[in-house]
Amino acid sequence: MNKIIEMKNISKIYRAGEVDVPALKDITVDINKGTFVSFIGPSGSGKTTLLNLIGALDTPTGGILKVDGAETGRLSTKKRAIFRGENIGFIFQDFNLISVLTVYENVEYPLLMVKETPKEKRVKIVNALLEKTGMLDQKDKYPSQLSGGQKQRVAVARALTTSPRIVLADEPTANLDHDTAFMVISLMKKMRDESGVTFIFSTHDPKIVGVVDIIHTLEDGIILKSEEVTHG
């Protein structure tokens, strides 16, 4: 009953012209609530596709995928958008902050435009998250005025504003230097510890691999191995 994600025989096939390209083949894996999980593998192994399916951005070609009990593949485009807004937080490799909004407004955006939270509550949530991510003193700056690490901290705060059940991070440290990447990972781990939210990464960054609870190794759309990591 602790499972937040259940995948049974999941497959995803893309059509490139006349040719079917299988991106995922017969994936069966479960992810428990509150875990820090990483999918690793070489480029083209299917990591991002898997995250897209979990994040309800895409639907599987075959198999059963349940996210927090909901079979997202059966939902309409609009219902999937609502589902994402309520349950999923996203962290992107390129940060993907809205350039016309300030740090504060970027973090506030999901509460305002997706969840339509009242102002008083919004202010409280956003300020608390900015404080936790160490960005409160930068809240009036625009993304163009921030460093890569600062942008990713804002992205982490934005991913957590709606109190999602799952945060998906696609190569979150790929564009960061070693120290900044370590700092961002530590921040995410801290947020997981505080909020109990499930963090799922796609990465081949050893820094992330070193801190996760479970590593699933993907290759050619298949899970080669899954291993629990014991932290000494």
Place this chain on the structure above:
Amino acid sequence: MGNLIKIAFRNLYRQKRRTLLTIAIISVGVIAVLLFSALSGAFKNMMVGQITDSMLGHMQIHRKGYVSSLDNLPLDKTIDAKQMKKMGEILDRNPRVEAYSKRILMGGMLSNYMETTNIKVAGINPKDESIVTPLLTSRIKKGEMLKKGEILLPELVTKGMNLKVGQSIVLIVNNVDSSVNGQNLKIAGIVESVVGPTGKYGYIHIDDAVTVLRMDKPEFSEIAIRLNKISSLDKVTRQISLEIVEIKNKEGEPIFEVHSWKELSPFYNIAKMIDLMSLFINILLVAIVLISILNVMIMAVYERIKEIGTLTAIGTLPGKIRTMFLMEGLFLGFFGSVAGSIIGVILIIATKFAHITIAFGRNENILIDPAIPFDQMALITLVSTIVAVLASLQPAIKASHMDPIEALRYS
């Protein structure tokens, strides 16, 4: 909604130069429309005023068939005293009729005892005529308004025959029985000719017209009518038409017909041409707004594909993304037309102060006095804004239907 507006503003602000350029393009279009409307409107109103106030009146009543044989000025298609009484009752009870003037029109010969020329003459009651055609008095270049036994002669006739105010002439006309009658008249004044039918007519007193035509009782060729407001012309024309149609002959057919100045003056076609050109300029404006907004919004969507992907991924509903882009288009159209309206009004006021004059027909130095077309301004702002939203629709729909995975992958 307030947040969508804020984001739309910010998005426009981040492309300041492009936004300003688009607003400037729309503004130029709006300025062109407003200036053209104001100037052409002023020109049209001035022309209509000249024509109706100089000779035609706002509308006229004739016996059926009179207007189609106007060149002959037939004396057998007239309004007799009994019919005139009925007509007077109809006109008197219409509150929109300011005044009316009975006229007897005739063609004849004018002689100064040495030379003779053709002339067309209107028999009028000077008091009524001065109200119905208030510019008649100002058309008198020399002399003064006629009294009984006097004639106002058109300028061209006096120049050709070298006639002077105070001189005597003989007016010779054929009456309805074709017998020739003449009458001595003194030249009271010389009237300026104007463009259009009856613009080159001479004037005599209506009592003299009755005398020279040997009428037992006055029979009138036409009734010229002035309304309180020319804007009610079509309405009053309809009202009076409906009433006079009840005056019928023995065969049960209507005897009289009503014509507004539009049917009597060829200038109405010029006025229609001005309206048509106005419409054409308006269509150009719509095209300018449509193309510039469509272009800008297509570029905006193209530039922000990844951002749209992010917004979609974090759960923004397609409707909100669509509204955000529509807002941007709406603001471009609205601010473009408001800026254009403000500049347009300033230019119209400047034109008023510039005292631009033109010559029309034989009248020189006619002042073009443009009025600020507030109704046109409101319409332009509304139309530009609606067109801007419509132009943004396709890019906005495209943005809202974007596949988030494709959009996020875009670089």
